[in-house]
Ligand SMILES: Nc1ncnc2c1ncn2[C@@H]1O[C@H](COP(=O)(O)OP(=O)(O)O)[C@@H](O)[C@H]1O
């Protein structure tokens with residue numbers, strides 16, 4: 378399969394404050410990660426809140442600056458060094474869908490204005506009636522009707538607002554969609570509708586999707602491969618079957634043990650492996666394995682040195698004991 382994105386040793390750091398009495402601090406939000414994205418796949422990126430998922434997604438879209446490393450898009454453009462002209466090219470092919478569908482839409486703009494904005498920005502010479510035709514066709518694609526075109530976001534439900542957000546991303550006919558917690562804010566039944574819509578669109582348009590979520594139940598449903606992040610690092614990466622049925626990393630095991638099982642008998646007998654404590658601060662990540670402060674299997678070696686990622690049974694896993 379063709380690689381559409383090749384990420385190598387990518388870091389996204391944020392400098393905090395600093396002043397007369399305070400030293401500058403650095404948030405290691407994404408701290409040196411390597412992975413590829415293949416054309417047509419849905420790659421799930423999971424991990425607790427604060428582990429760096431959005432920082433990564435935003436860096437891949439140009440919303441955060443890449444501190445170091447590289448992210449090669451379509452074998453041509455390194456996003457770490459892309460010029461504004463190259464970013465325009467990338468944005469024609471890679472679009473982002475935000476978490477909060479209602480907040481993401483400008484309340485002063487009509488649906489037509491919201492959906493057409495990226496098209497008008499990137500193709501300023503396109504004729505008005507051509508833009509309108511594209512808006513109407515894209516609205517139909519996501520299950521919105523023509524008579525909604527001149528309405529405002531406030532007149533829509535959360536699920537419909539997310540359809541508007543998806544239409545805005547799709548009007549450019551991108552190859553990749555980055556969905557950052559795009560269904561997390563929705564009610565259960567609406568969530569299912571939007572997930573089904575994304576799956577249908579993916580097949581119809583041969584999209585590649587980066588699906589970011591803290592919800593492993595949803596990720597299991599929609600993704601082909603899964604990347605598990607913890608404190609800016611990759612803990613485990615592999616195809617869905619390998620991750621769910623042959624979990625190798627203690628952090629992935631803990632995350633999966635907390636996912637409800639549909640079978641009530643299994644659900645009653647299941648052992649939930651609670652994670653003690655909170656995610657450490659990415660300002661001062663642990664010296665050894667980043668998971669060592671919470672890992673039930675941690676020993677002195679884990680606390681003293683950092684494991685390197687290795688391939689075992691078709692997983693990429695970062696653990697001395699896997
Ligand atoms: N612009 C920023 N400036 C400083 N710190 C940030 C910024 N954006 C994110 N962070 C920090 O980076 C870490 C990762 O955050 P984030 O990428 O939002 O995680 P997630 O999406 O997995 O919840 C957090 O500690 C967060 O506070």
Ligand code: SF4
Nearest residue numbers: 666669672679696697
């Ligand atoms: S390296 Fe050690 S602390 Fe880190 S996940 Fe493996 S067992 Fe746990």
Ligand SMILES: [Mg+2]
Nearest residue numbers: 430431432558
């Ligand atoms: Mg986030």
